[in-house]
Amino acid sequence: MDCNFEDCNGFIKSIPIINEITQNTQLNFQSCLNEWFKSMSFEDYKKIKSFFADLEVDFFTEYMPFGGGASGETTEEEYRNFQRLINEGKISKLSDQQVYTLVSKAISPEVMAAYKFCVAKKTEACTHNPTDPMTRPNSAFKPTDAPNYGINYRVKQVGAYINITIWYVPYNETDTWPIVENFYVTDGVKCLAGCLKEKTKLDSEHVIVLERVDPKETIIVIDFDKTSVTIQLERDKVPPIKIQRFRINYNINEFSGDLLTCTLPQGYKILSGYKVTLMDTSGRVMGGILTGCFPKMANKWEIRLNGVSKSPFYISINAIYDPLNEWEVKIFKNSAKNSTSTNCEIEDGYILTGGGIDISFNDDSIRHEIGVNAFYPRDKKTWAVAINGQLTNQEWELSTYAIGLKKKGNIEGQINVSNDSQVWSFEINDHNLIPVGGGFIIEDSSSQLRDIIGIGPLDILPGGENTRGFAFSWYPSTGYAADSVFTKYVTSLKHPEMDINVLPGESLIYI
Structure with a gap:
């Protein structure tokens, strides 16, 4: 034959x-x-x-x-x-x-x-007579199967980015290459590269790069002179979230100037962190020991002590456990010279979960009379800080840090606010919201030195096992706490499938 x-x-x-x-x-x-x-x-x-x-x-x-x-x-x-x-x-x-x-x-x-x-x-x-390209269904080509004559494509998604590779397998040597007549994508994605234009000839493999800007279902339509291709992308699914709380215990006999770094175990990424109760050698609660408390990287936290200190203290950190690297955590920073307040914004596409502060003086070896009277999420994109104290004739740099979690699917970030100055706890009653970070503003009519000395999860306190939120404590170096207005903030996450698991208690790390 x-x-x-x-x-x-x-x-x-x-x-x-x-x-x-x-x-x-x-x-x-x-x-x-x-x-x-x-x-x-x-x-x-x-x-x-x-x-x-x-x-x-x-x-x-x-x-x-x-x-x-x-x-x-x-x-x-x-x-x-x-x-x-x-x-x-x-x-x-x-x-x-x-x-x-x-x-x-x-x-x-x-x-x-x-x-x-x-x-x-x-x-x-x-001698095979292939199906006419006008009626043949579109599907990705599998090398182990008979070749798919006509238009073929494959879709690969990495995070928010989608690669579509499209190509044409000719029916025979006289078959002409298809020509683009129309390229359309719905508003759930935007085309970054390889966007097909009218009259483009598909005579080789072509890669289209898209970015998902909305988690909703998306459709891409490509009309050729020979046929049309419709590619449907399902709604972006949200991976589960597991949150581990860490308590970083510092027992420093003598420390001056330099920074101390804590690195979380592999697979953990920081959502928020804050200084908590500080004590002197006699066990008395102290304030003003730290001038820096901030995320250096997604898995590293740094502190800067205020001059020489022999006081043990600890830092509380909330971190997402992400061994499969399904979530992106990004640290943002903004600095200003000799300013008493700064703000830091996260990029579009991220959810604000926490922040940090660092006050770096020209001479960090001496103790500075400095306090923090604002450390809070000003809005859904911005972390803000403000300092006060004896700053005359001083030179310093104030840095604000903002922690962003890359948005996926229908996950949401919320900011909760309480203006009740008489209650030092802030309980989140909406069980759809999982608290992940805390912040505050202290306001009064005097110029007294103020400082926060504690933010911690309520459920680890005695009797607070089923209480969701944060406890706050602060003090003025002079005057009375009751004379001031204390506003409390909590950042929280809402998962579309309610798939956020906060592990009980705190995991201890010793420095």
């Missing part, structure tokens, strides 16, 4: 030299190459040998037992002798594997797979 190899050759005829070789569509590529060598001039031979060498394909040793193959030198006399051996039938044709090696280096894997399938199923595949 005769076999027409026209369809097989059609997959690889886009390579100029191979197109020249495969003029006889009744023969496969191996036979075409063998026939071509019979009439090919020595100059043409050197051109094609150079082409194969550029592709790092060295299979001419089977054809050319002299001259060292594609990487060697063959004289014209040797080549004439080679042609004589071909005409006498003393040199066999190339093996399938040698041709596959060549083609796989010159064209895309999908087209290569289609060609290989066609060669392997010569009689069956080459």
Whole structure:
């Protein structure tokens, strides 16, 4: 039974030299190459040998037992002798594997797979009459299956970014490439690169890069002159969240100036952190010991002590456990010289979960009379801080840090506010909200030094096992706490499937 190899050759005829070789569509590529060598001039031979060498394909040793193959030198006399051996039938044709090696280096894997399938199923595949492209369903090509003639695509999503690779498998060597007539995406995504334009010819693999800007279901429509492609992206699903609370215990006998860093165990990313109860060597609660308390990286927290201190203290940190790296936590920073207040904004696409503060004086070796009277989420994008104290003739830099959790799907961030100055706790009664961070503003009419000395989760306090929220404590160095207005803030997360698990208690780390 005769076999027409026209369809097989059609997959690889886009390579100029191979197109020249495969003029006889009744023969496969191996036979075409063998026939071509019979009439090919020595100059043409050197051109094609150079082409194969550029592709790092060295299979001419089977054809050319002299001259060292594609990487060697063959004289014209040797080549004439080679042609004589071909005409006498003393040199066999190339093996399938040698041709596959060549083609796989010159064209895309999908087209290569289609060609290989066609060669392997010569009689069956080459006489196959494919379904018309106007009616054939679109689906990603699988190399183990028969080739999908017509439009093919595959979709890969990494975080908020979506890559769509689209290509066309011709029906035969006379089949023309499809031309774009319209490219449309719904408002759930925006096209960053590879956006198809009208009259674009799809004559090779094409990659479209999209960014999901809304978790809702999204549709991409590409109209070609031959057919239309509709790609539907499901609603962005939200991975579960597991929150671990850490207590970082510092027992410093003597410390001056430099920073101390705490690194969380592998797989944890910080959502919020704050200083908590500070004590002197007699166990008396103290304030003003820290001038820095901030996230250095997603898994590192740093503190800066106010001059020389021998006081033990601890820091409380809330962290997301993300061993599969499904969530992105990013630290943002903004600094100002000799300013008593600064703000820091997170980028679009993030949820504000917490913040940090650092006051760096020119001379950190002495104790500075400094307090913090604002450390809070001003709005859903901004963390704000303010300081007070004896700052005359001082030089310093005030830095504000904001912690952002990359938004996924329908997860939401909320800011809860309480203006009740008589109650030092702030309980979140909405069970759809999971508290993750705390902040405060202290206001009074005097210029007294003020400082927060404690923010901690309510459920770890005696009797607070089922209480969700934070406890706050503060003191003025002079005057009375009751003379001031104390506003409490809590940042919280809302998961669309209520899949946030806060582990009980705190995990201890000793520094």
